[in-house]
Amino acid sequence: MDLNHMLTKLIEKNDLTTEEARYVMEFMTSEDCRENSASIGAILALLSSKGESVQEVTTFAECLREKGVPISISNSETLLDIVGTGGDGAQTVNISTAAAILAASCGAKVAKHGNRSVSSRSGSADVLEEMGIPMLSDPNDIISCLHHARITFIYAPHFHPSMKHIAPIRKSMKIRSIFNILGPLINPARCSRVVIGVYTPKLLELFGHCIEGLGVDHGLIVHCAGLDELNSLGAPAEIVEVRKGRPIQRYQLRHEDVGVPSATSIECLRGGTAEENAHIIKRILSGKWQESETILAHTIAYNAGAGLYVYGLAESIQQGYQRAMDKLVQGAAIDTLQAWQAAAGRSLERDRT
Incomplete structure (x- = not known):
């Protein structure tokens, strides 16, 4: 098994097997990666051109999870992540981050993974x-x-220190690759409840099957009006719902049926x-949002509400x-947020002493 074999297979638009996908990821996260940057770049481009399979994405995610720094949280802990792939180009406020804090304030335990x-x-x-x-860097x-x-x-x-080897190659590429969609799937906390927004509806079912394969108990994959978050811009949300032991479902949800007021525009x-975003989010979390931020407050609650649903609250x-x-x-x-600031501050102080 070598990179030339993978290149030939991908040129012919054939999917990689689990073993082949694992070999590729092991190579891309090794020191040998930089010496073979042309081959690695070609593999990433060919995967994107072919269209990544469920098996390829799931195997890449599993491999990166295994290589990540472990966080030993009890298996009895039910954890939630609310996250988006990014890449929708909309330049919105950090909605999923605010929604994660709001969901935690409503009783969920949230382990947010991000960059x-x-x-x-x-x-x-x-x-x-x-x-x-x-x-923080200490588990x-x-x-x-x-x-x-x-x-x-x-x-x-x-x-995910092993990803440093592939970083220069990714940066030099001017196209999206599989690494642009892996982030929401490689949370070291291995959350069993997730709400994942995707930048294109083409990823909905792919992500649904991936989180099913990664052992998520209850998750929603969402896309709405061109954004990787639930919103009230007009078009119904496209949702893929994954529940352990049940068939994967795909459906639409109208914001009017949820009770979310309509947004007049992306603005x-x-x-x-x-x-600027931090000030906006703090105002909303404090219940002191400006009139122009009303729709944003409802949108944050909409996404947090999806999190509370998959969490079981x-x-x-x-x-x-x-x-x-x-x-x-x-x-x-x-x-x-204030409790989090205090806890993180104490941790930082301990690490300095």
């Missing part, structure tokens, strides 16, 4: 730092935040720099949305 900005002005790590959440600190604040953040570069959701997305919106109106969600 700095790739295609937007503010990634989840960027906005969280502006809100006083440091990028024990990650767990401590979870226990004290019901939410924690897993900064991808700290927990209602548009964000700015990480600092709501019987439907509609009920989850109503519960999340009530928490925002009360201004109580900011308490979770």
Whole structure:
């Protein structure tokens, strides 16, 4: 088995077997990767051109999970992640990050996995730092935040060091590759409940089958009106729902049926720099949003509500949305952010002493 064999197979538009996909990922995360950058770049381009299979994506994700820094959280802990692939080019506020904090304030335990900005002005790590959440690297600190604040953040570069070998090749490529969609699938906390937004509806069923193969108990893969988040811009949300022991379902959901007020344009959701987005999110979590931020507040609650539904704290997305919106109106969600800031600050102090 060698890279030339993989190239020939992909040129003929044949899917890689599990063993072949594992071989490729093992190679791409080794020191040999940089010496074979042309072959690796070609493999990534050919995979994208062919269209990545469920087996290829699942195997790549499993391999990266195994190579990641482990976070030893009890198997009895039910954990939620609300995350998007990014790449929709919409430059919205960090909706999934705000929704994760809101879901935690409503009772879910959230282990959010993320990174700095790739295609937007503010990634989840960027906005969280502006809100006083440091990028912790000790797994024990990650767990401590979870226990004290019901939410924690897993900064991808700290927990996937093997990906540094492929980084220069990815950066030199001007096209999307399989690595652009792997992020939501390789959370080291191995969350059993997920809401994953995808930038194109073409990824809905692929992701659904992937999270099923990765052992998720209850998850939603969503795309709505060109965005990788639930919203009320007009078009119904396209949703793939995965529940352990049940057939995968695909359906549409109208925001009107959930009770979310309609957005007049994408400008209602548009964000700015990480600092600007942090101020907006804190106002919303405090229940003190400006009139121009009303639709954004409802959109954050909509996505948090989906999280509460898969977590088992709501019987439907509609009920989850109503519960999340009530928490925002009360201004109580900011308490979770403050508890998180305190827990992360204590961890940072311990690490310095």
